[in-house]
Amino acid sequence: MKYYLIAGEASGDLHGANLMKSILKEDPKAELRFWGGDLMQAVGGTLVTHYKERAFMGFIEVLMNLRKILGHIKYCKKDIEKYQPDALIFIDNSGFNLRIAKWAKPLGYSTHYYISPQVWASRAGRVKTIKATIDHMYVILPFVKKFYDAYDYPVNFVGHPLIDAISDHKQIMPEDFKNRHGLDDRPIIALLPGSRKQEIRKMLEVMLSIVNDFSDYQFIIAGAPSQNKEFYSSFIKNKSIHLVMNETYDLLSLSNAALVTSGTATLETALFKVPQVVCYKGNSISYQIAKRIINLEYISLVNLIMDKPVVTELIQSDLNTKRLKQELNTIIDEYKRAVLFLDYYDLEKRLGGKGASLKTAQLIVNSIQN
Numbered sequence: 001m002k003y004y005l006i007a008g009e010a011s012g013d014l015h016g017a018n019l020m021k022s023i024l025k026e027d028p029k030a031e032l033r034f035w036g037g038d039l040m041q042a043v044g045g046t047l048v049t050h051y052k053e054r055a056f057m058g059f060i061e062v063l064m065n066l067r068k069i070l071g072h073i074k075y076c077k078k079d080i081e082k083y084q085p086d087a088l089i090f091i092d093n094s095g096f097n098l099r100i101a102k103w104a105k106p107l108g109y110s111t112h113y114y115i116s117p118q119v120w121a122s123r124a125g126r127v128k129t130i131k132a133t134i135d136h137m138y139v140i141l142p143f144v145k146k147f148y149d150a151y152d153y154p155v156n157f158v159g160h161p162l163i164d165a166i167s168d169h170k171q172i173m174p175e176d177f178k179n180r181h182g183l184d185d186r187p188i189i190a191l192l193p194g195s196r197k198q199e200i201r202k203m204l205e206v207m208l209s210i211v212n213d214f215s216d217y218q219f220i221i222a223g224a225p226s227q228n229k230e231f232y233s234s235f236i237k238n239k240s241i242h243l244v245m246n247e248t249y250d251l252l253s254l255s256n257a258a259l260v261t262s263g264t265a266t267l268e269t270a271l272f273k274v275p276q277v278v279c280y281k282g283n284s285i286s287y288q289i290a291k292r293i294i295n296l297e298y299i300s301l302v303n304l305i306m307d308k309p310v311v312t313e314l315i316q317s318d319l320n321t322k323r324l325k326q327e328l329n330t331i332i333d334e335y336k337r338a339v340l341f342l343d344y345y346d347l348e349k350r351l352g353g354k355g356a357s358l359k360t361a362q363l364i365v366n367s368i369q370n
Helices: 010-026 038-043 059-064 066-083 094-107 126-133 142-149 161-167 174-181 197-208 229-233 248-253 264-271 284-293 301-306 321-331 334-350 356-369
Strands: 002-007 031-036 046-050 087-091 111-114 136-139 188-192 218-223 241-245 257-261 276-280 312-315
Touching: 002 010, 002 066, 002 094, 010 031, 010 038, 010 087, 010 161, 010 356, 031 038, 031 066, 038 046, 046 066, 066 094, 087 094, 087 356, 094 111, 094 126, 111 356, 136 142, 136 356, 142 301, 161 264, 161 356, 188 197, 188 248, 188 264, 197 229, 197 257, 197 276, 197 321, 218 229, 218 248, 229 241, 241 248, 248 264, 257 264, 257 321, 264 276, 264 301, 264 334, 276 321, 301 334, 312 321, 321 334
Parallel strands: 002 031, 002 087, 031 046, 087 111, 111 136, 188 218, 188 257, 218 241, 257 276, 276 312
Antiparallel strands: none
8 A cells, every 4th residue: 555644844754654654564565755753764764755844833934934834735746646545644744744635535545543633722624624634634642632522523533653652762871972062060050942944943042041050960951853953052051061962861861850841842851751841932013913813711721731830831922041041940959859750640641541643543544545
């Protein structure tokens, strides 16, 4: 069978790679063609376009790059027509993927969506489009299934793929990690400033502004696979700051605390049982637009899943040196850490256990073989 997958950022690349591995287990002769990244490419098949070429964040940024985005959409349609897949699999990335789905469904393609667009957060009217264009939806958050149930749209809750990704992670020896990166024995505070240049610029400057106030710790930046070392070097002006490229899970497994940009990384940090402060600062115009559209009490996946403020969120003007220093002091306190750990264990239970990628692959393969 022929499978065509479309993922649009680092997290989609991770989930897409794990799904592809599972598809190959269910269908060893599977042919894979995809829009994704290095992780998907490492599995095999043919990479059409790397997600780095489509990494635009926020309303203003999308408008500024609209011509380029429309060009990608046009090319994607032509490539799908040429390939004629048995299954067209969308992974998150709703702005791009729903446009392709609206075109593909009337042409008779079997459409599958892995990791639902965030219609539960904003623009619920898109559910109508999803119902009309997506044959099978696979959701990874329990409250999202309840959301779709209210619209009479049956979906499959498969559990969260991060549980598999993290449980499969090989535990590194602390001394090996420290020796490789020239670290000392002080506890580690991880900095996860995101994967896109524009968000890294906004987040990292504030995150690094508190380094001198925590001399008993060493700060390590988790470099994103979509960036290079040279990009980060201009931010590093202190010997207590280290950069580790493409080793985020190793870093989190050894960290005492973390400052994390809102996104999938907040959930990854929680599953590694690392106390965290969630950070977000976007383009002011984009943020004001989003604030009026998005109907959520929280921005971090941890708090959304738990439906309470488990981790502190510092958003826009609240993300400043004074508040960040205050909140980091809070999460390195032993009592606060103990409370967080209890919530983190409850969070993991709610995510449905292991096997999300395999369950999804089995459902996809069975649907096109029957």
